[in-house]
Amino acid sequence: MAAKTNPQRAGEVPSATFSAMTVVAPAVGWLVPGLGHMVQGRWWRGLLLFISVFAMFFLGLAMQGKIYAPNTGDILDMLGFVGNLGAGGLYIVSQGMGWGQGAVHRATADYGTKYMIVAGLLNLICAVDAYHIALRKKG
């Protein structure tokens, strides 16, 4: 007797499909915000994500926020570096141009620092989402 195939039940997560895109999409998505979505054909989503992360990062720079370099000092400094690193190419360009190295001496500059850290963290969320799209876990 032929085995019955099980139709997928409602609410079940489709099984993962590993491919080269599961590596490429999150990698380029980390490097350029939203690019991981664009390379998979989600143009508008990618564009909105790019605008959001880019704007948040550059607003942070404009508010004279601080960008953390790799360090092994205070735990908050290390976490700040991890957050900033999440911004990918934005962080690399900023470090190369020497941006965000001034002393934080105003309230708005502190906002700027937090803006850039959160921009990096949001970019990491975007990269993970691009990975899930590549895995076909979501549309």
Add this chain to the structure above:
Amino acid sequence: MTIELSHFTATLLFAIFASIVFGITQRSTSREMVRYGLYCFCLFVGGVLLAGWAMWLLKH
């Protein structure tokens, strides 16, 4: 270039950008994305207003 934002303006901008990212990454269809993004925005701004009034109460 330097930008000076008021506290509330900084909050609003933060909420807008974070809500867009949350809406897109946490939902699958466009309609759900918009709804969830608006929901997140309301939570962000509402939370800030609530925290502000809570701090005022603590002070007074």
